[in-house]
Structures are given as C-alpha cells and as structure tokens.
Amino acid sequence: MKLRKAVIPVAGLGTRFLPATKTVPKELLPIVDIPSIQYVVQEAVDAGIEEIIFVTGRGKDGSEEHFDAAPELEQVLADRGQQEMVKMLRRIAEMTEVVSVRQKKPLGLGHAVLCARDLVGAEPFAVMLADDLIDSETPCIRQLSDIFERTDESVVALMEVPETEVQQYGIIKGKVVQERLYQVEATVEKPPAKEAPSRMAIIGRYVLRPEIFSILQKLPPGKGGEIQLTDGLAQLVREREVYGCEFLGDRYDIGDKFGFVRATVAYALKRPDLKDKVLEYLKTTK
Numbered sequence: 624m625k626l627r628k629a630v631i632p633v634a635g636l637g638t639r640f641l642p643a644t645k646t647v648p649k650e651l652l653p654i655v656d657i658p659s660i661q662y663v664v665q666e667a668v669d670a671g672i673e674e675i676i677f678v679t680g681r682g683k684d685g686s687e688e689h690f691d692a693a694p695e696l697e698q699v700l701a702d703r704g705q706q707e708m709v710k711m712l713r714r715i716a717e718m719t720e721v722v723s724v725r726q727k728k729p730l731g732l733g734h735a736v737l738c739a740r741d742l743v744g745a746e747p748f749a750v751m752l753a754d755d756l757i758d759s760e761t762p763c764i765r766q767l768s769d770i771f772e773r774t775d776e777s778v779v780a781l782m783e784v785p786e787t788e789v790q791q792y793g794i795i796k797g798k799v800v801q802e803r804l805y806q807v808e809a810t811v812e813k814p815p816a817k818e819a820p821s822r823m824a825i826i827g828r829y830v831l832r833p834e835i836f837s838i839l840q841k842l843p844p845g846k847g848g849e850i851q852l853t854d855g856l857a858q859l860v861r862e863r864e865v866y867g868c869e870f871l872g873d874r875y876d877i878g879d880k881f882g883f884v885r886a887t888v889a890y891a892l893k894r895p896d897l898k899d900k901v902l903e904y905l906k907t908t909k
Contacts, residue, residue: 626768626830627674628742629749634726634737636679637875639878648685650753652883654890655897656736658687659877661715663753670765672749677723678735687723692716696848696885708777731849736831737839745833747771750852752827758888758893759872764826766870770804774866777859780828781805781867782874790820793853793865794901795868796820805867812846812853823867825853826874 637649644652650660664675693712698743708730736750749764757780758764767778783849784792793812793876797805811820839859843849847855847891859865891897 626670626672626747626749626771628676628746629672629674629751630676630736630739630743630753631660631663631666631667631685631686631753632678632726632732632734633683634678634729638679638851639880641882643790648683649878651685651689654756654877654883654886655894656755657890658689659756659886660689660753662756663751664690664718664721666762666764667749668749669727669822670749670762672719672732672764674694674722676739677721677725678726678738679724680729684723684829687721690715690718713863714897716839718766729849731844731847731851733839733850733852733855737836737850737851743833743836747830747832748779750827750829750831754876754878755827756875756877757826757870757872758875759870759887760823761871763870763872764830767828767830770866770868774864776864776866776868777832777835777856778830778868779807779856781823781824781869782828782871783822784824786816786819786822789814789816789822789824792826793851793856794819794821795823795825797823797867800866803871804870805869807856807865808859809860810853812851823869826870827854828861828870832859832863834862839860845850 633650637644642651651658697709697712703728724738724742728736736777772779791811793810794814795807796809797807835855839855840848842855845854876882891901
C-alpha cells in the first residue's frame with residue numbers, strides 16, 4: 624500500500640533554544656535562510672507523500688501558516704518587481720496538502736502520534752521528527768517506505784551511535800536480515816550504556832502500520848511520565864514483525880545547539896552562492 628501521509632510533531636517548547644524560541648517556534652528557525660521544517664516537508668514530498676499532518680501545541684501554528692498562501696505579501700513583492708520571490712512563496716504554498724491537530728498536553732512523542740489517529744485513519748503512515756535533518760541522495764523516509772512496500776511491516780530508521788550516547792536514544796536489539804536491514808527483536812528507551820542491547824539507535828524517521836494507534840492508546844506512561852513511541856514499538860514487535868533500516872545519508876540533530884551549527888555550515892556549503900565564502904571564512908578561524 625502506498626504511503627500517503629506523514630505525521631510531523633511540532634508541539635515542543637524548544638526550551639534548549641531560549642530565548643530565540645520564546646516567540647518563534649524552534650522548527651521555524653532557519654538553516655541558512657530556509658526554516659528547518661521546510662527541509663523535513665521537502666523530504667516527505669520528494670518521497671511521494673501527499674499529505675502532511677502537523678501535531679501542534681498552543682502558540683505553535685506557525686508551521687502550518689508557513690505552507691499557506693500569502694497573497695498580501697505576494698502583492699507587495701510583485702509591486703516591487705520581485706517576481707522570483709513571489710514564485711518562491713507560491714512554490715512553498717503548493718508543495719503539499721497540510722493539516723494540523725492539537726496536542727493539548729505535552730505527554731510525549733507516542734501521545735503526539737496518537738493525536739493524529741483520526742487524520743491518519745486505517746492506513747500506514749510516516750512519522751518524521753523535525754529535530755532530525757537528514758541529507759541523503761534518496762530521501763530517508765523513501766528508503767524506509769521502499770522496505771515497507773516489500774514487507775508490509777513497520778520500519779524505523781537506525782544509526783549506530785557511540786556507547787557514550789546510547790542513553791540519549793531508543794535502542795534496538797535485532798538481527799541482520801541483509802546489509803543495512805535488521806529485524807527488530809526488542810526496543811529500549813534510553814538505556815544506560817551497560818544495559819543497552821546494541822548501539823543501533825532509532826532516529827526520527829518511522830513508517831508505521833495503523834495498529835500502533837491501539838497500542839499507544841493502552842500504553843501506560845514510561846520514562847519521564849510520558850507515552851513513549853519506543854515503548855509502543857516494543858509492544859508492536861511482540862505482535863508482528865518490525866524492521867530497522869540503517870539509512871544512507873548525513874543526519875544532523877538540530878535539537879542540539881552544536882548540531883544546529885553543523886547543519887547550518889553543511890547546508891551553506893551546498894549553496895553555490897555561499898560555498899566559496901564559507902570555505903574562505905572557515906580557513907580564517909582558529
């Protein structure tokens with residue numbers, strides 16, 4: 624079954640980026656001159672996804688508005704002769720269909736996904752976390768959806784992390800099926816390094832069967848008193864097969880300040896209008 628919908632949770636408060644995020648949602652902070660959320664949506668669109676479902680919180684309507692039409696602004700730009708800017712705004716508004724649902728309380732990622740249940744319906748869907756930018760030739764979520772189309776089972780993105788960082792991630796226990804593909808046997812949310820079953824971490828891309836909703840609805844709060852998606856996956860593994868894809872591409876954790884800086888430099892270096900200037904500047908730094 625073709626993957627048509629992607630859920631993107633954007634209800635977080637972005638406290639690690641205060642004071643910048645006091646009035647500006649974190650996902651609208653720019654990587655160079657493009658809001659980070661636009662890169663995530665572009666990945667979904669490039670993978671053939673037709674509808675984006677934002678899970679928002681109070682005061683977090685900016686993501687949906689970013690992808691809305693802006694006729695007044697377009698008219699101002701047109702009057703100034705800035706037609707290329709007008710075309711750019713229209714391209715953004717026409718990228719994809721965007722809807723939203725409110726997460727009224729911050730009860731965890733699993734709860735945020737559950738909030739989208741009625742909009743997703745009884746079909747498979749993607750979950751894409753806005754804190755993870757993944758630069759890859761084949762969109763990361765497309766790498767997962769290709770596996771889903773072959774197996775008809777849920778797929779999570781995986782990345783090997785240093786032992787010192789396993790406590791920051793959901794970690795899998797799994798067996799290798801083929802190169803870069805694992806069958807997940809268990810998942811653990813942020814285990815201490817000594818208790819981690821592996822160093823294969825779940826990264827913020829998922830393709831999930833709709834059965835996950837009934838699991839999340841019955842799930843008790845886990846770490847931090849929240850409904851954890853990793854705990855839901857642990858239950859799903861007991862009921863049917865789940866796969867993990869060690870994706871190809873460069874991942875930037877832009878929920879972390881240094882990761883945000885790394886992403887900004889990396890994406891600037893991909894820009895013909897900036898590359899040489901950035902390289903020259905980097906040579907002068909110590």
